[in-house]
Amino acid sequence: xxxxxxxxxxxxxxxxxxxxxxxxxxxNLDGVFYCCRKAGQLMLxxxxxxxVNVASMSGSIANRPQPQASYNASxxxxxxxxxxxxxxxxxxxxxxxxxxxxxxxTELTQAGLANEAWRDxxxxxxxxxxxATPDEIAPGVIFLASEASAFMTGSDLVIDGGYTIW
Numbered sequence: 001x002x003x004x005x006x007x008x009x010x011x012x013x014x015x016x017x018x019x020x021x022x023x024x025x026x027x028n029l030d031g032v033f034y035c036c037r038k039a040g041q042l043m044l045x046x047x048x049x050x051x052v053n054v055a056s057m058s059g060s061i062a063n064r065p066q067p068q069a070s071y072n073a074s075x076x077x078x079x080x081x082x083x084x085x086x087x088x089x090x091x092x093x094x095x096x097x098x099x100x101x102x103x104x105x106t107e108l109t110q111a112g113l114a115n116e117a118w119r120d121x122x123x124x125x126x127x128x129x130x131x132a133t134p135d136e137i138a139p140g141v142i143f144l145a146s147e148a149s150a151f152m153t154g155s156d157l158v159i160d161g162g163y164t165i166w
Contacts, residue, residue, distance in 0.1 A: 001039040002141055003032045003078075004054040006071075006108060013069040021070050028074035029081070036085055040094055048093030052144045055079045055098040057160045065121050066112060075100075079156050086154030095153040097144045102160025104132045127162030 007027045009020050032053050043049030058068065059075030082098040089096060103109060103122045109131070112118045123130060140159050143149055158164060 001035060001049070001051045002054070002145065003035050003052070004141075005031055006054070006056070006075075008068055008071040008108060010066045010068050010112070011070075012067040016070055024070040024074050025077075028071065029077040032078050033081060036081070036096070040085065040089055040096075043094045044089060044092040049095070050145050050149075051085070051094065051096045052141050053078050053082050053096070053098040054141070055082070055100045055156060057100045057102045057158055057164050059100060060156075060158070061164055064125075066115075066118055082156065083154045090153050095149070097149065097152055097154065098156045099137070099140050099144060100156050100158045100160065101137045102126060102132060102158075102163040104134060104137060106134060125163055125166065126160070127165065130161065132159065132161060 005027050007024055009016065009024055011020065036051055036053070039049065039051055043051075055078040056071075056075040058072045059077075059079045062072060079098055079100070082096050085094075086096040103126065105113070112122070113131075137159055140157050144152065144155075144157060
């Protein structure tokens with residue numbers, strides 16, 4: 001199973017109403033849990049499997065300059081949910097790992113890229129000096145889903161061009 005869903009609301013926490021908070025959590029965290037739970041039930045019965053949850057570097061840092069407390073909290077939840085499920089299901093041979101991309105040129109980042117100040121901060125804050133492409137993230141997902149990572153569970157693979165090292 002690969003859980004790859006995400007929405008973001010770039011609003012200050014003081015301006016985030018309950019419905020907007022819940023909408024982000026519903027997609028980014030609740031949906032991951034529900035899919036993991038169902039896949040975990042099936043994988044435990046069949047004697048094993050691999051789950052890869054797509055989190056974000058935002059689950060480990062507070063991004064700047066944009067406000068996005070709900071997104072960051074939801075992705076931190078995905079990382080910890082991954083670790084919790086890995087601990088529960090390891091003896092059942094179900095591996096659960098997450099991947100945490102940095103800024104990737106996708107539909108989700110288009111609005112931010114249109115904001116010159118945000119784009120400059122994202123690019124200048126990334127030691128590699130650019131955003132990733134989806135093709136640069138996919139091999140990490142393939143690795144975590146494959147037998148090449150057979151002794152990994154509960155890990156979070158960060159692919160961020162170095163953003164989180166500063």
